[in-house]
Amino acid sequence: MRILGIEGTAWAASAAVFETDDPAALGHGTDRTPDPASDHVFIESDPYQPDSGGIHPRESAEHMANAIPGVVDTALAHAAERHDGDGPIVDGVAFSRGPGLGPCLRIVGTAARSVAQTLDVPLVGVNHMVAHLEIGRYQSGFESPVCLNASGANAHLLGYHNGRYRVLGETMDTGVGNAIDKFTRHVGWTHPGGPKVEKAAKDGEYVDLPYVVKGMDFSFSGIMSAAKEEADAGTPVSDICVGLQETIFAMLTEVSERALSLTGTDELVLGGGVGHNARLREMLAEMCEQRGAKFHAPDPQFLGDNAGMIAVLGARMLKAGDTLPISESSVDPNFRPDQVDVTWRGDDESVARAYTDDGAIRGAEATVDISTDDVVKRRVPKTYRHAKLDDRLRGERTKAEARLTSDARRAGVRTPVVRDIDPVEGVITFQKVGEADLAEQLDPDAVRTVGEYLARLHQAGIVHGDPTTRNVRVGTDADGNTRVYLIDFGLGFHSGHVEDHAMDLHVFAQSVEGTTDDAAPLLDALEAGYEEVGSAEVLSRLRQVESRGRYR
Numbered sequence: 001m002r003i004l005g006i007e008g009t010a011w012a013a014s015a016a017v018f019e020t021d022d023p024a025a026l027g028h029g030t031d032r033t034p035d036p037a038s039d040h041v042f043i044e045s046d047p048y049q050p051d052s053g054g055i056h057p058r059e060s061a062e063h064m065a066n067a068i069p070g071v072v073d074t075a076l077a078h079a080a081e082r083h084d085g086d087g088p089i090v091d092g093v094a095f096s097r098g099p100g101l102g103p104c105l106r107i108v109g110t111a112a113r114s115v116a117q118t119l120d121v122p123l124v125g126v127n128h129m130v131a132h133l134e135i136g137r138y139q140s141g142f143e144s145p146v147c148l149n150a151s152g153a154n155a156h157l158l159g160y161h162n163g164r165y166r167v168l169g170e171t172m173d174t175g176v177g178n179a180i181d182k183f184t185r186h187v188g189w190t191h192p193g194g195p196k197v198e199k200a201a202k203d204g205e206y207v208d209l210p211y212v213v214k215g216m217d218f219s220f221s222g223i224m225s226a227a228k229e230e231a232d233a234g235t236p237v238s239d240i241c242v243g244l245q246e247t248i249f250a251m252l253t254e255v256s257e258r259a260l261s262l263t264g265t266d267e268l269v270l271g272g273g274v275g276h277n278a279r280l281r282e283m284l285a286e287m288c289e290q291r292g293a294k295f296h297a298p299d300p301q302f303l304g305d306n307a308g309m310i311a312v313l314g315a316r317m318l319k320a321g322d323t324l325p326i327s328e329s330s331v332d333p334n335f336r337p338d339q340v341d342v343t344w345r346g347d348d349e350s351v352a353r354a355y356t357d358d359g360a361i362r363g364a365e366a367t368v369d370i371s372t373d374d375v376v377k378r379r380v381p382k383t384y385r386h387a388k389l390d391d392r393l394r395g396e397r398t399k400a401e402a403r404l405t406s407d408a409r410r411a412g413v414r415t416p417v418v419r420d421i422d423p424v425e426g427v428i429t430f431q432k433v434g435e436a437d438l439a440e441q442l443d444p445d446a447v448r449t450v451g452e453y454l455a456r457l458h459q460a461g462i463v464h465g466d467p468t469t470r471n472v473r474v475g476t477d478a479d480g481n482t483r484v485y486l487i488d489f490g491l492g493f494h495s496g497h498v499e500d501h502a503m504d505l506h507v508f509a510q511s512v513e514g515t516t517d518d519a520a521p522l523l524d525a526l527e528a529g530y531e532e533v534g535s536a537e538v539l540s541r542l543r544q545v546e547s548r549g550r551y552r
């Protein structure tokens, strides 16, 4: 099979030819495993480089109009050279359907339709984000990894479950590359800023910047404002670059580790242009190695926007018969990865793995030793993080966890009793509560209580910060009544803001959606429980949080 891929969502006008001798291996349910080493890939790219500032949508569309015909012709000429025998020179044409800049996507769509019609071959519409992560899965041979996409306009963690890629966590504001590029524009550097930050950071000293993760979601706006203020105050830019890399990449590594812990999988793949950064790859590799997980970053030619990844996923989709009639091939600038009907993977595959309980538990953050009555939680140093940042986070979180666990109980929420705390070593001894994590015994009644408890916390001005199905314990009392306990308040804080309260609900809802087949009754129960005690304003804000298009 030989397929043409075309990419042009924002800055890279790119066309590629992907060829495999063993197309059967691209499908699922076969006994064949793809051998990427024996594939043939040819990529021709023509990037748009703004003279000043960031990407201007009109200029980038002009660039696409000028450059796409050339890269497509070059790729087709290459396909023709490799072609022997009868029939069309490629078996299909795959193109980036979205997300991206509308005017750019339309140019790519028009080019793809015209080539497919001229050659009389099928058209395949590829989701650019899914392509960023499928290339890593394809090259690594991993079965069902957690995927971290660190690209310009996006940043999210995805895992496949029940026919779709689920968003396990994502940025609440800008994409990671765009955040970095905004800082470099502020200090007068040309686009793209990411590679320049990496270079400058080699000669700098670490500076502290705000660190913001909420469950597996995260945000960059506070860090970027603080970084700009540091620059305006005269802090050397190279120092700020170190602070930016250390902070932003530690956040991405931490949420990736949380996703590994929540799903129970031991495979992580990286995708997206920021994946070029050696420090990010180093942190992810170190985290994975220490957990005993496998890590894969694709070859550099497949990291930033490129048509090779579009062609490879296009081939899998074509093999699955997932083609588009011309009349239904319109582009979609807001095409989310979780909207894609994943036709090329089996329904039995899943990112979620069976849970094993062997006494000593390693959460994402800490090791937890459980004895008959007590649980000792140790926030062990994370060597992938800069030592200063690591000390700060471990100290802050240990203190917050001990304080908020007790505050929550005063607000009428069941939590373990705190028996001892050592903030310097990052150790807390808790009463042992419950018999299982909610993740192992998900049922609407318990979830309803979680809703009620979150409402009680919020009424008392407390935000949990990380309410997932693994941070809720369930058990029964002596009379056989179900008891629900909230644990792990380490990311908690005091806030009366509706947005912070809605985020708590969102984080919990995401942890349910990421790991269950039928989330609806559970989410209904969550809201019903919340409604009983909490404010309706928070529930309507939750709707807004969920509907936000985060492609900026």
Ligand SMILES: C[C@@H](O)[C@H](NC(=O)OP(=O)(O)OC[C@H]1O[C@@H](n2cnc3c(N)ncnc32)[C@H](O)[C@@H]1O)C(=O)O
Binding pocket: 009, 010, 011, 099, 100, 101, 128, 129, 132, 150, 151, 152, 153, 154, 175, 176, 177, 178, 180, 181, 192, 193, 194, 195, 197, 198, 272, 273, 274, 275, 276, 277, 278, 303, 304, 305
């Ligand atoms: C929708 C689509 O158009 C968009 N594409 C995109 O953002 O291009 P991508 O090639 O994945 O990523 C570009 C970003 O990657 C950053 N980047 C490239 N090399 C870097 C490095 N060594 N360190 C940090 N960032 C780097 C750039 O600064 C830029 O922000 C996306 O995938 O979000």
Ligand SMILES: Nc1ncnc2c1ncn2[C@@H]1O[C@H](COP(=O)(O)OP(=O)(O)OP(=O)(O)O)[C@@H](O)[C@H]1O
Binding pocket: 258, 261, 262, 361, 362, 363, 364, 365, 366, 367, 368, 370, 375, 377, 416, 430, 431, 432, 433, 434, 436, 437, 470, 471, 473, 487, 488, 490
């Ligand atoms: N007080 C407790 N009683 C019973 N089990 C507990 C208690 N505290 C923690 N555990 C168990 O240990 C696991 C990990 O604890 P915890 O969530 O506090 O650590 P963590 O490292 O922050 O994990 P993560 O970041 O993955 O949520 C919990 O999912 C739970 O199974």
Ligand SMILES: [Fe+2]
Binding pocket: 128, 132, 151, 152, 272, 273, 304, 305
């Ligand atoms: Fe991209």
